[in-house]
Amino acid sequence: MCKDCGCSVTEAHHHHHSDETLHHNPQLNESKTIEVITKILHKNDHEAAHNREHLDRHNVVGINLMSSPGSGKTSLLEAMAGLADFSFGVIEGDLETNRDTERLKRKGIEAHQIQTGSACHLDAFMVHKGLHHMDLDKMDVCFVENVGNLVCPASYDVGTHLNIVLVSIPEGEDKIAKYPVMFRKADLILFTKTDLLPYFEYDIEAEKEAARRLKPNVDILEVTTKDPQSIKRVIEWIAFKQKFRS
Amino acid sequence: MHEYSIVNSLIELCEAEANKHQATCVKRVEVKIGAYSGVEPHLLEVAFDTFKEASICKNADFIMHIQPLKVRCFSCKSENELITNRYCCPECESPNLEVIDGEEMYLMRLELE
Numbered sequence: 001m002c003k004d005c006g007c008s009v010t011e012a013h014h015h016h017h018s019d020e021t022l023h024h025n026p027q028l029n030e031s032k033t034i035e036v037i038t039k040i041l042h043k044n045d046h047e048a049a050h051n052r053e054h055l056d057r058h059n060v061v062g063i064n065l066m067s068s069p070g071s072g073k074t075s076l077l078e079a080m081a082g083l084a085d086f087s088f089g090v091i092e093g094d095l096e097t098n099r100d101t102e103r104l105k106r107k108g109i110e111a112h113q114i115q116t117g118s119a120c121h122l123d124a125f126m127v128h129k130g131l132h133h134m135d136l137d138k139m140d141v142c143f144v145e146n147v148g149n150l151v152c153p154a155s156y157d158v159g160t161h162l163n164i165v166l167v168s169i170p171e172g173e174d175k176i177a178k179y180p181v182m183f184r185k186a187d188l189i190l191f192t193k194t195d196l197l198p199y200f201e202y203d204i205e206a207e208k209e210a211a212r213r214l215k216p217n218v219d220i221l222e223v224t225t226k227d228p229q230s231i232k233r234v235i236e237w238i239a240f241k242q243k244f245r246s
Numbered sequence: 247m248h249e250y251s252i253v254n255s256l257i258e259l260c261e262a263e264a265n266k267h268q269a270t271c272v273k274r275v276e277v278k279i280g281a282y283s284g285v286e287p288h289l290l291e292v293a294f295d296t297f298k299e300a301s302i303c304k305n306a307d308f309i310m311h312i313q314p315l316k317v318r319c320f321s322c323k324s325e326n327e328l329i330t331n332r333y334c335c336p337e338c339e340s341p342n343l344e345v346i347d348g349e350e351m352y353l354m355r356l357e358l359e
Contacts, residue, residue, distance in 0.1 A: 216341035
């Protein structure tokens, strides 16, 4: 029996398995099991790698911003506008509206809105389209502001270099322990709205500990837009990372 | 609910493989889902059962293997499964680990006809 296809042709009458043979026998008659072993999201990952190359060619650092809705992603970007030494643009993901893009443009930031409709996350294909609207030669950093969601965006590589995950004080404790997949993805965790700490029962040191239990080498900063120094520290972190990519 | 998007990608993959092998029907789909892949297995199953109707996987059984987080320790070289969220080596307590399985989703095997 032939080892290639399981047909009953003996060694003496060995044939070649050319495309022509397949044409004459276009269907499988028996069931067969095949090993595939491919990442389910391999097309997305391939596109993500392509996005990263595109950013690399323009010497731009890509940063994926992720958090729950209302943790302060857009406010952070607004606050950085007047303070950052590097120039940046934003690909903005939301289910509906252009409001975040309008907010950023009012601050003089180049921004392009992606409306995902009902999709709860951005994928590499959406970000690819967004990148074509960005003038990458004019920027050092390109942020992707993901859809506000602590679950779904964590499964998708969008083709950025770094992940920043925000968690705000009013969201309450235990967010890090409850959403480990997301916080494991973080290169930098930002505790935002820390000016509200006196009004909430929130043990920030315990939360930091939870973060480091999940990811021992993660960087952590505390941020409030009321204190420009705290925004500057985020800027310094990004500038530091950028230095090692140029 | 990104499980629907993931099932979409999965069915596309199954269709491509079935075409490659000139199969007319997929009888079984076996996947490996990492416990830390960010996917809820039950929702994935529901999504697959919903989407398979209009595809080559219409009559397919869906078999899921849940892969716990598996790590290799740089300090003591041991390989272990991590059951808790505490990210350190169960044998020597070192936080110096590399994840070797349990964060990804794979299509492993297909039965074609």
